Amino acid sequence: MKLHKFLVFMLVFSLAVMTSKSVFAQDEQTEMTMEDWQKMMDEYTAKKDQLTIQLNSLNTEIDGLKKTNGEKDAALQKAESDLYAAVGSSKSGVADYRKEFEATEKMINSKSGNVADARKKFDMLKASKVRCLPEFWDRFNAMEKKLLDWEKPVEPPKSNKYTVVKGDCLYKIAAKKEIYNNGRMWPVLWDANKTVTLDPKAPKKTPTKITNPNLIYPGQQLVVPALTDKLKKDAMKMKNKWMKKRTKKTEGTDTKKDEKKDMKKDEKKDMKKDEKKDVKKDEKKDTKKDEKKDVKKDEKKDVKKDEKKDVKKDEKKDTKK
Numbered sequence: 001m002k003l004h005k006f007l008v009f010m011l012v013f014s015l016a017v018m019t020s021k022s023v024f025a026q027d028e029q030t031e032m033t034m035e036d037w038q039k040m041m042d043e044y045t046a047k048k049d050q051l052t053i054q055l056n057s058l059n060t061e062i063d064g065l066k067k068t069n070g071e072k073d074a075a076l077q078k079a080e081s082d083l084y085a086a087v088g089s090s091k092s093g094v095a096d097y098r099k100e101f102e103a104t105e106k107m108i109n110s111k112s113g114n115v116a117d118a119r120k121k122f123d124m125l126k127a128s129k130v131r132c133l134p135e136f137w138d139r140f141n142a143m144e145k146k147l148l149d150w151e152k153p154v155e156p157p158k159s160n161k162y163t164v165v166k167g168d169c170l171y172k173i174a175a176k177k178e179i180y181n182n183g184r185m186w187p188v189l190w191d192a193n194k195t196v197t198l199d200p201k202a203p204k205k206t207p208t209k210i211t212n213p214n215l216i217y218p219g220q221q222l223v224v225p226a227l228t229d230k231l232k233k234d235a236m237k238m239k240n241k242w243m244k245k246r247t248k249k250t251e252g253t254d255t256k257k258d259e260k261k262d263m264k265k266d267e268k269k270d271m272k273k274d275e276k277k278d279v280k281k282d283e284k285k286d287t288k289k290d291e292k293k294d295v296k297k298d299e300k301k302d303v304k305k306d307e308k309k310d311v312k313k314d315e316k317k318d319t320k321k
Helices: 002-029 034-086 091-110 115-126 137-151 170-175 183-192 229-320
Strands: 160-163 220-224
């Protein structure tokens, strides 16, 4: 309605401008008579009346369009209400369903998260008749196909076999191009081959179990599983666990060695102490023996001296007699 009024206003304004220009032009050329002026005024009045009639017609048309538009809006709202009622929902309910639908659709299309969770969400959408609305129906069917493909069981990859030869180790085998071309994947081989079969040409008494990944023997037939992302992750975990165990063992052996060294050192110290003690004891004994010997010698000397004195005394007595 505003547009129509604006067009009519512009039309009247343009006519007014044109007439004013023509009047001014005529005034410049010749002076108008009363008859000419009245004639011109009549013409403009007639044009004004025609424009007024057109404006009224347009306004009537606008009112009719408004009425029709209102009726159509009401019909549309009724149709929507009837449609939502037919699927057992409402406008707000459909809006909530739309949010859940888009989130589930995104999850299934990108295969993100757990397929079991995706199935639960999809079944909730399927339980509602809202899925039958034109907005959702085609997308719902496409989503169901993708979910079924996602749920298909993955066939286990085929495994190859490898026979151990002299000089092999699990790291070297995993590093071979025809195996994994990556030595770090040796835990995959170890995990899959705790128990092995033997080649017919294998030496007698070849072990059929691998308890230590560093100990494998010629003639053992290893299963080589096809490498998957899960096996790669598990391999790194197993490798880290094995390295921790090894470091603990080495630390334990080192501590034992250190303890033995300390024991030996202590024993040597004790030996030296005992030797010193024995030496001191022996020295004391020797000194005591020597002292005893000296005492005895002195005693003997004294006895001899006394004897000599006595003998001399006796001799003197005899001479006197």
